[in-house]
Amino acid sequence: MSDNNAPTTAQRIHDSALTLFASYGYEGTSLSQLAEAVGIRKPSLYNHIDSKEGLFMDLVEEVERAFFDELDRSVESHADAPVETRVLALVSDLSRFMLQADKGTFHKRYLLFPPRPLLAEVRQITARSEARIDVALRCFYAQGIEEQLWHTLTEREFLDAFYVLVDGLFTERFLYSVDEYDRRVASVWPIFWAGLQR
Amino acid sequence: MSDNNAPTTAQRIHDSALTLFASYGYEGTSLSQLAEAVGIRKPSLYNHIDSKEGLFMDLVEEVERAFFDELDRSVESHADAPVETRVLALVSDLSRFMLQADKGTFHKRYLLFPPRPLLAEVRQITARSEARIDVALRCFYAQGIEEQLWHTLTEREFLDAFYVLVDGLFTERFLYSVDEYDRRVASVWPIFWAGLQR
DNA sequence: TTCGCAAACGAACGACTGTTAGTCTAGCAG
DNA sequence: CTGCTAGACTAACAGTCGTTCGTTTGCGAA
Numbered sequence: 306m307s308d309n310n311a312p313t314t315a316q317r318i319h320d321s322a323l324t325l326f327a328s329y330g331y332e333g334t335s336l337s338q339l340a341e342a343v344g345i346r347k348p349s350l351y352n353h354i355d356s357k358e359g360l361f362m363d364l365v366e367e368v369e370r371a372f373f374d375e376l377d378r379s380v381e382s383h384a385d386a387p388v389e390t391r392v393l394a395l396v397s398d399l400s401r402f403m404l405q406a407d408k409g410t411f412h413k414r415y416l417l418f419p420p421r422p423l424l425a426e427v428r429q430i431t432a433r434s435e436a437r438i439d440v441a442l443r444c445f446y447a448q449g450i451e452e453q454l455w456h457t458l459t460e461r462e463f464l465d466a467f468y469v470l471v472d473g474l475f476t477e478r479f480l481y482s483v484d485e486y487d488r489r490v491a492s493v494w495p496i497f498w499a500g501l502q503r
Numbered sequence: 504m505s506d507n508n509a510p511t512t513a514q515r516i517h518d519s520a521l522t523l524f525a526s527y528g529y530e531g532t533s534l535s536q537l538a539e540a541v542g543i544r545k546p547s548l549y550n551h552i553d554s555k556e557g558l559f560m561d562l563v564e565e566v567e568r569a570f571f572d573e574l575d576r577s578v579e580s581h582a583d584a585p586v587e588t589r590v591l592a593l594v595s596d597l598s599r600f601m602l603q604a605d606k607g608t609f610h611k612r613y614l615l616f617p618p619r620p621l622l623a624e625v626r627q628i629t630a631r632s633e634a635r636i637d638v639a640l641r642c643f644y645a646q647g648i649e650e651q652l653w654h655t656l657t658e659r660e661f662l663d664a665f666y667v668l669v670d671g672l673f674t675e676r677f678l679y680s681v682d683e684y685d686r687r688v689a690s691v692w693p694i695f696w697a698g699l700q701r
Numbered sequence: 702t703t704c705g706c707a708a709a710c711g712a713a714c715g716a717c718t719g720t721t722a723g724t725c726t727a728g729c730a731g
Numbered sequence: 732c733t734g735c736t737a738g739a740c741t742a743a744c745a746g747t748c749g750t751t752c753g754t755t756t757g758c759g760a761a
Contacts, residue, residue: 314708329619332530336749348751349709357749417674418612421527458694465690473671476615492663496656500698512738534719546720547739555719 315353317343322360323368327410331361331420358423365415365430368408373434375402380441388448393494395441396471400490403475404483413475442467458501470497513551515541520558521566525608529559529618556621563613563628566606571632573600578639586646591692593639594669598688601673602681611673640665656699668695 312320321342325334336357340347354360379398383391403409419427446463449455455463474490481489510518519540523532534555538545552558577596581589601607617625644661647653653661672688679687 330528330530330616332528333619335747337747345708346710347749348711351750352708414616418528418616421531461686462690462694465687466694469668469671469687469691471671472674473667473669476670476674488659489663489667492660493667496660496664496695496698496701498698499701500694500696503694503697533717535717543738544740546722546741549720550738 314343314345318350318353318360319364323364323407323411326361326364327407327414330414330418331423361420362423362426362430364411365427368412368415369430369434371408372402372412373437375399376434376437376441380437380444388445388452388454389498391448392445392467393498396474396490396494399471400474400486404486409475439464454502456502458503463501466497466501512541512543516548516551516558517562521562521605521609524559524562525605525612528612528616529621559618560621560624560628562609563625566610566613567628567632569606570600570610571635573597574632574635574639578635578642586643586650586652587696589646590643590665591696593643594672594688594692597669598672598684602684607673637662652700654700656701661699664695664699 318339322334322339325339325342329338336350337347340350343350375398376395379395380391383394386394403412415427416431442464443460446455446458446460449458449463470493474486474493477486516537520532520537523537523540527536534548535545538548541548573596574593577593578589581592584592601610613625614629640662641658644653644656644658647656647661668691672684672691675684
């Protein structure tokens, strides 16, 4: 067994596919394109993948699992902190995830505009994360009550506001640099947090 | 000249294309699909369009112009109102635009993930609206100063917060009904507005 | 050395892509 | 009635799509 760490062909296919799907979308990426990026011929791809659909779904599963883990880790790791810390940590951690060049873009793409024939499969995979966020947020809201943070805020309002915040942050209508993004979070978080406690 | 108001073939192509591009994307929509939706054969499309790209760009131009007009109208029509009214009106008007089933989805799609070969052309068309929003927001911020509304808020923060709000609202991670959407706006707006004046 | 196997290959598949050319027909203008 | 034209048609184009087949190559194990 050779212990060099040069990337295997399978890994290079995986990485190139993620990049291409992220920038060109599923239908906008052809296997010829992918093969060229990897540096092999198109039919050779099939020594490593089952089908284009299978490749795509594998990537969706992997990225979604990474997203879920990041989410879960963030919620668990500040379990004893005040709610303000926990919510801000969640925003920051998810932001960091979304800022990963290919993973973040790919994630947003299949969340918002999955390839139509794969819509059902994709939604089934993303459902777990959605549910996890919901649970975490309800927990945060309850903790906020114990801390007597909210004055008029309902749980529904808290959930809506949080989703608007993160979806808004993650929507890069322009191409942000990381610095610009951090500035945006720093700008908007205090406004958001003050609003919740109105 | 007949004065019946049955839709012309050109209009039916236009409408069907908008629907298909919105749900399947540019690369995900074929001319066969479009022709079938219209009820004619694929080559007959070319009596009314120049090319698939041309059809797409025409739709982009039209929808973007509609977006710009809605934007402009909203800003102008409340020119003498207090800034809170004006900002809320802008959010509501843009929301109403984005809620139009096909136009809204199509708009978000080409804004976030335009077909790669047309990226430059699309960006050139959307630039006008971006600039218009920026001007309006700076104007609103200045008006807020006159009204002594802001306490610590900078212009940069105001812009960032506004963009996060509307982008967040327009990101339908789930498929909202119109009622649900209105509820979301009603939930989040007071939080957002209170935060701005903190 | 030989065997087996993973992996890359060229050739080709049928289906479909966007697009063009040429033909036919229905309806309006003269 | 005649002629023009807009618009739909069939047929076919060259090219690309995702995918399969059978073969070859190179390397590690026996």
